[in-house]
Amino acid sequence: MMTKNIIELSNLTKTYQKGSADEVKAVDDVCLEVAQGEFLTILGPSGSGKTTLLNLIGGLDKPTVGTVILDGLELSKLSDGELVKVRREKVGFVFQAFNLIPTFSALENVEAALAPTGMPKNERLERSEELLGLVGLEQRADHLPAELSAGEQQRVAIARAFANKPRVLLLDEPTGNLDTKTGKEILEICHRTSKEQGQTVVAVAHAGYVRKYTDHLLFMRDGKLFSHIPQEEFEEAL
Amino acid sequence: MNPLTYALREIRRRKYRTAVNVAGFVIAISTLITLVMAARGWETCTTVPLNSIGTDIIMFYTAPIKASGEGCYIVNHLFSYPFNQSMLTDFESVPEVERAVPILMHRLRAMVFTGIDPSETETNAVLPSSIIEGRYLTPDDGYVAIIDKEYAVLNNLTLGSTVNYAADFEVVGIVDVSATNIMKSHIYVNLPVVQEVLPEKPIGLVNMALIRTSSPGKVKQTAAALEERWSDARTLTGSDLAETAFGVIQMNEETAWSISVALAAVTVLFTVKSQLGNVAERTREIGILKAIGWSNSNVVNQIVTESLIQGVIGGILGCALGYVFASYVLSTIGGEIGGALKFVTVDPVLLSVGFGIALSSGVVAGLFASFRAARLAPAKAIRTV
Numbered sequence: 001m002m003t004k005n006i007i008e009l010s011n012l013t014k015t016y017q018k019g020s021a022d023e024v025k026a027v028d029d030v031c032l033e034v035a036q037g038e039f040l041t042i043l044g045p046s047g048s049g050k051t052t053l054l055n056l057i058g059g060l061d062k063p064t065v066g067t068v069i070l071d072g073l074e075l076s077k078l079s080d081g082e083l084v085k086v087r088r089e090k091v092g093f094v095f096q097a098f099n100l101i102p103t104f105s106a107l108e109n110v111e112a113a114l115a116p117t118g119m120p121k122n123e124r125l126e127r128s129e130e131l132l133g134l135v136g137l138e139q140r141a142d143h144l145p146a147e148l149s150a151g152e153q154q155r156v157a158i159a160r161a162f163a164n165k166p167r168v169l170l171l172d173e174p175t176g177n178l179d180t181k182t183g184k185e186i187l188e189i190c191h192r193t194s195k196e197q198g199q200t201v202v203a204v205a206h207a208g209y210v211r212k213y214t215d216h217l218l219f220m221r222d223g224k225l226f227s228h229i230p231q232e233e234f235e236e237a238l
Numbered sequence: 239m240n241p242l243t244y245a246l247r248e249i250r251r252r253k254y255r256t257a258v259n260v261a262g263f264v265i266a267i268s269t270l271i272t273l274v275m276a277a278r279g280w281e282t283c284t285t286v287p288l289n290s291i292g293t294d295i296i297m298f299y300t301a302p303i304k305a306s307g308e309g310c311y312i313v314n315h316l317f318s319y320p321f322n323q324s325m326l327t328d329f330e331s332v333p334e335v336e337r338a339v340p341i342l343m344h345r346l347r348a349m350v351f352t353g354i355d356p357s358e359t360e361t362n363a364v365l366p367s368s369i370i371e372g373r374y375l376t377p378d379d380g381y382v383a384i385i386d387k388e389y390a391v392l393n394n395l396t397l398g399s400t401v402n403y404a405a406d407f408e409v410v411g412i413v414d415v416s417a418t419n420i421m422k423s424h425i426y427v428n429l430p431v432v433q434e435v436l437p438e439k440p441i442g443l444v445n446m447a448l449i450r451t452s453s454p455g456k457v458k459q460t461a462a463a464l465e466e467r468w469s470d471a472r473t474l475t476g477s478d479l480a481e482t483a484f485g486v487i488q489m490n491e492e493t494a495w496s497i498s499v500a501l502a503a504v505t506v507l508f509t510v511k512s513q514l515g516n517v518a519e520r521t522r523e524i525g526i527l528k529a530i531g532w533s534n535s536n537v538v539n540q541i542v543t544e545s546l547i548q549g550v551i552g553g554i555l556g557c558a559l560g561y562v563f564a565s566y567v568l569s570t571i572g573g574e575i576g577g578a579l580k581f582v583t584v585d586p587v588l589l590s591v592g593f594g595i596a597l598s599s600g601v602v603a604g605l606f607a608s609f610r611a612a613r614l615a616p617a618k619a620i621r622t623v
Contacts, residue, residue: 087616088530093529116531116532117531
């Protein structure tokens with residue numbers, strides 16, 4: 001049976017102007033297809049373009065050249081309002097630095113993703129509590145981010161990413177600021193939940209243990225994607 | 239998490255910035271209210287003393303007119319010489335002069351004795367509306383008088399009592415005359431009787447004319463026209479009175495508004511700058527919110543709500559402080575004429591306008607800042623440290 005592609009990248013390039021003349025290709029002519037429900041991990045050294053690639057897939061940034069098709073929608077053809085809707089309904093982001101709103105409690109940080117959807121307040125709270133339960137933080141719902149450990153903050157970020165039942169979960173170094181044990185717990189939660197809900201995951205990572213949860217592993221270097229790289233380069237990348 | 243709750247948290251989180259923004263609103267609004275009310279107080283000082291007796295200009299001679307009379311009558315702080323009553327008809331020929339009313343005011347030591355024409359009920363040294371006991375004078379009255387309430391109390395005088403000033407008069411009325419009335423006297427008697435009983439025998443003479451104009455906006459010009467035509471005469475308008483007694487703030491309401499609007503504009507610019515700083519500090523946070531699905535309008539709504547709340551706080555405090563300052567200014571300035579300010583209270587409409595300015599300034603500042611926030615590209619904003 002043919003599996004439908006949820007993400008299709010064609011000749012995707014993102015160029016940044018560095019100084020007056022120099023151009024840096026953060027993403028260089030990337031072509032990629034990701035099947036629905038797949039857990040894809042991209043490994044690569046810092047500055048290889050992984051975060052930029054995730055931003056392009058999630059509609060946070062626009063490509064210089066090429067196309068991103070997400071769940072059948074070509075992002076470059078969407079208006080700003082339609083892109084907002086894509087980010088709200090189809091994509092969930094988890095960042096390395098957690099990126100929680102410091103004045104919001106754990107519960108409110110999750111609810112913040114539901115607030116623009118028009119969902120009634122009591123339903124939002126119910127859903128947020130359910131999501132915090134999913135990541136094991138139901139007892140910490142009223143705590144501010146500063147009162148949570150790094151692992152707990154990342155779990156709140158994961159709960160927030162799952163809030164709108166996105167088709168695609170984009171994990172940007174989700175274990176980068178965590179110790180190995182907590183990092184594995186976080187990946188375990190992401191893996192289990194995404195499989196339960198049939199979500200596609202694209203993760204970029206340094207940590208080697210991410211391979212355990214991955215259906216498909218790719219490498220990125222200098223803005224380009226590779227399916228295989230020499231062992232020594234792979235080790236250097238980790 | 240609704241925008242209001244979020245806004246209140248951000249305001250608490252950024253106490254210093256909020257305090258500075260609110261202080262800007264408070265200074266602008268309290269200054270607006272204080273200046274405008276002070277200006278109104280001053281304008282009241284210029285109008286009440288004369289308007290309370292229905293006149294716009296007092297006209298008199300400060301030097302003897304050889305042909306028309308003799309003797310010197312000291313009237314309050316003015317040295318006023320008698321002139322022929324028939325000249326009042328000439329005064330009425332001047333454009334804008336609607337009515338010239340004769341007054342003969344005589345002062346002996348601390349007593350002021352005034353002759354009035356009781357048929358003049360719109361403009362006069364004392365008006366029928368001032369009667370609190372008994373009756374007003376009539377043109378047929380002879381040796382009867384109406385007396386001031388304070389004078390009556392001080393001397394245990396009641397209706398039917400007899401007062402003496404060059405002759406005996408039966409008290410037929412008691413009047414309550416404001417201290418701001420420049421023509422306030424102890425005893426008022428029919429003018430022909432005063433002319434008859436005074437030792438100088440000023441038959442057919444008066445020493446003051448109360449001029450009522452047809453255009454209140456042209457009082458100064460009318461006074462100038464009268465002085466030009468009768469070069470020995472002097473005129474006194476409300477502004478002249480206020481200038482002699484009121485030295486603290488002399489500005490009209492238009493000037494007060496101009497200063498206040500300029501100050502409000504500066505406050506808006508200052509608040510815009512501060513709110514832009516607020517947005518710059520929260521660039522990353524705004525990027526996160528956009529990444530999780532907040533639209534530009536959600537962001538605009540949030541920033542404007544925060545700015546609006548600061549406007550509300552600033553407006554309330556500004557109005558309260560303005561009320562206190564304005565009340566203080568109105569209670570302490572004006573000298574002898576300051577009593578007129580009891581007619582001036584802090585205007586609730588002005589407070590509403592002040593509050594409205596604070597609110598709209600908050601919205602304007604919030605809009606400027608929020609449009610910049612809305613334009614932020616989420617990926618770039620999130621990268622901001």
